[in-house]
Amino acid sequence: MSPLPAAPGMSSAERWFGDAFAHLHPLIQALHRSGGEIGGTISIETGTGLAGLVGQRLARRLGMPPRGTASLHVHVIHGDGEMRWVRTVNGAGRFTSCFQPVGRFPDGYWREASWPVELRLGVTIANGGWRWQQREIRVAGLRLPAWLAPRAVPFKEIRDGRYYFRVEIALPWLGTVLTYGGLLDAVRTGA
Numbered sequence: 144m145s146p147l148p149a150a151p152g153m154s155s156a157e158r159w160f161g162d163a164f165a166h167l168h169p170l171i172q173a174l175h176r177s178g179g180e181i182g183g184t185i186s187i188e189t190g191t192g193l194a195g196l197v198g199q200r201l202a203r204r205l206g207m208p209p210r211g212t213a214s215l216h217v218h219v220i221h222g223d224g225e226m227r228w229v230r231t232v233n234g235a236g237r238f239t240s241c242f243q244p245v246g247r248f249p250d251g252y253w254r255e256a257s258w259p260v261e262l263r264l265g266v267t268i269a270n271g272g273w274r275w276q277q278r279e280i281r282v283a284g285l286r287l288p289a290w291l292a293p294r295a296v297p298f299k300e301i302r303d304g305r306y307y308f309r310v311e312i313a314l315p316w317l318g319t320v321l322t323y324g325g326l327l328d329a330v331r332t333g334a
Contacts, residue, residue, distance in 0.1 A: 154178070154221035159244035159251060161264075168271030168301040169327070174219055175226070181306050182216040185325035190318060200321035201312065206236020207323065217329065226253075252278055259283040262295070272300025291315055302326065 156175035157164050164172060174181065187210050189198030199209035207213055218229040226242045248266060253275075255262045261284075265276040269318040279290045292315070299308040309324030 155224055155226050155242075155244050158219065159246075159253075160248045163248045163268060166268045166271065167273060170301050170304070170306065171271065171273060171299065174306075174329075175221070178219045178221050180218050180330040181327040182214065182323055182326065182330050183327035184212055185215045185323050185327075186212050187321070187323045189322075190320045194314070194317040194320045197314065197317060198312075201321050202323075203220075204229075205238050206232045208233070215325070216330070217327065270300060272298055274298040 154176050158313070160167070164175075167175070173179065187202055187207050189202065189210050202209045205305065213233050216231045216234075218231075220227040222227065224243065225244055226244075228240045228242075229237065231237050240257075242254055242255050242264075245251050245263075247256055250265075250275045252265045254264045255264065259282050261281040263279040263281075265278045267274045267276060275295070275297045277292075280287045294313045295310065297308070297310040297312075299306060301307065306327040306329070307324070308327065309322070311319055311322045313319045
């Protein structure tokens, strides 16, 4: 499969989902139709023992405190056949994810690459929410076998008119190393 080309007048998410885009909650549709900003307070938890040490290091690498709460601001940008999330934690820590759509829903995936790691993420829609499904991880172009690959379980949905998201990251033999998430409010919709 190759990356999905940009389509005039449609966001990369609309084009990738096709008719299934209508099954997403209207607030998620709005955010992924023309971009926007959401923000709020998140909670951050790490595992225990060695998993906790790894989780704390990963949290710091993502610009987050190793545990507790933090403010999160996410700017969602659609353009040039990609979707970009720029996250700012506590007004300072910043990390960006760039997703390129490949194929189409439900068999296609989104590619998130940050050399040397590339994630291939499928999507399911449940109760109007967007649930990522980790399909493959590549390191320096080589596919990691499932028994060796880290596992990420991220999702977003709408709860009481607010954006709720949660990300859990686990490593083989260690279990959950980092979990973060919370309720976010729309700051601005439309790019």
